[in-house]
Amino acid sequence: xxxxxxxxxxxxxxTGWLALGALALPxxxxxxxxxxxxxxxxxxxxxxxxxxxxxxxxxxxGAPAADWDPRFAxxxxxxxxxxxxxxxxxxxxxxxxxxxxxxxxxxxxxVLLVLTLLTMLAAYCPRTRPS
Numbered sequence: 001x002x003x004x005x006x007x008x009x010x011x012x013x014x015t016g017w018l019a020l021g022a023l024a025l026p027x028x029x030x031x032x033x034x035x036x037x038x039x040x041x042x043x044x045x046x047x048x049x050x051x052x053x054x055x056x057x058x059x060x061x062g063a064p065a066a067d068w069d070p071r072f073a074x075x076x077x078x079x080x081x082x083x084x085x086x087x088x089x090x091x092x093x094x095x096x097x098x099x100x101x102x103x104x105x106x107x108x109x110x111v112l113l114v115l116t117l118l119t120m121l122a123a124y125c126p127r128t129r130p131s
Contacts, residue, residue, distance in 0.1 A: 016116030045089030047122035
């Protein structure tokens with residue numbers, strides 16, 4: 001693993017710890033809001049999509065034969081990944097918040113902590129193999 005791969009792999013958990021650290025800032029602080037929103041919108045999704053990406057790329061997208069563009073598969077794959085990141089992040093936030101509500105242990109700090117730990121776990125997981 002190269003240094004660049006390691007940095008890219010550890011960036012989502014780092015943003016989670018940064019968001020937890022930003023909770024020490026005053027309420028309503030723009031830096032606090034930006035750090036938390038950035039992590040909740042992209043952190044867990046980025047780590048989870050990185051795990052699933054090789055398996056998702058098994059069948060490339062197809063286009064109509066009449067207007068085939070050779071860059072179509074590459075661009076749609078990138079767009080698919082970019083769209084999956086916030087959607088999976090929102091799903092992870094929703095499931096985590098619902099589980100904490102059901103356990104009568106809900107707080108914003110706990111949601112961030114659980115999601116940061118989930119993101120760290122996902123960052124350490126190996127990628128799936130295409131089947």
